[in-house]
Amino acid sequence: MKKTIKSTIALTCLVLAFLPLAVFSQDKAKPWPVPADAKSKVNPVKSKAALADAENLWNDKCSSCHGKKGLEDTSKARSLDTAPGNFSTADFQASTDGELFYRTKVGREDMPSYSKKLTDEEIWEVVNYMRTFKK
Numbered sequence: 001m002k003k004t005i006k007s008t009i010a011l012t013c014l015v016l017a018f019l020p021l022a023v024f025s026q027d028k029a030k031p032w033p034v035p036a037d038a039k040s041k042v043n044p045v046k047s048k049a050a051l052a053d054a055e056n057l058w059n060d061k062c063s064s065c066h067g068k069k070g071l072e073d074t075s076k077a078r079s080l081d082t083a084p085g086n087f088s089t090a091d092f093q094a095s096t097d098g099e100l101f102y103r104t105k106v107g108r109e110d111m112p113s114y115s116k117k118l119t120d121e122e123i124w125e126v127v128n129y130m131r132t133f134k135k
């Protein structure tokens with residue numbers, strides 16, 4: 001009997017210790033394929049143009065989830081089902097401008113669609129701004 005109580009307590013402790021992991025674990029972003037024609041679209045906005053406007057736009061609309069520097073270092077980022085991803089990494093920066101444009105415009109799950117909230121030109125400007133996060 002005593003043994004059963006002891007092992008029950010031990011088991012309960014174990015479950016409680018690992019519970020936070022289960023509750024707070026966040027999915028890593030899955031691959032996000034982009035149609036070939038969208039992927040190869042050329043950014044019509046010159047990389048240095050309108051960066052200040054894009055920064056305001058980023059801070060206003062994107063930084064709550066992605067962080068000011070795209071490092072997903074916000075409490076909101078941690079509360080989402082899917083991690084927004086670290087935009088300073090070589091992996092992220094390896095995406096083409098067309099891919100970043102498409103993902104911003106179309107969205108997926110926790111990532112909102114900006115097709116109605118931003119013009120195409122604004123999205124291209126923000127794509128250039130996301131390039132400044134490169135390490």
Ligand code: HEC
Pocket residue numbers: 029030032058061062063064065066080082083084085092095100101103104108109110111112114126
């Ligand atoms: C409500 C939170 C939220 C906001 C606001 C938000 N995002 Fe996201 N974003 C996410 C999440 C979560 C993902 C990962 C989605 C996935 O992989 O399914 C993501 C993914 C992305 C990606 C694709 C990342 C990759 O690896 O290619 C881009 C690009 C992006 N966001 C740009 C933006 C831009 C630009 C804005 C503002 C105009 C913005 N996001 C606003 C949550 C957000």
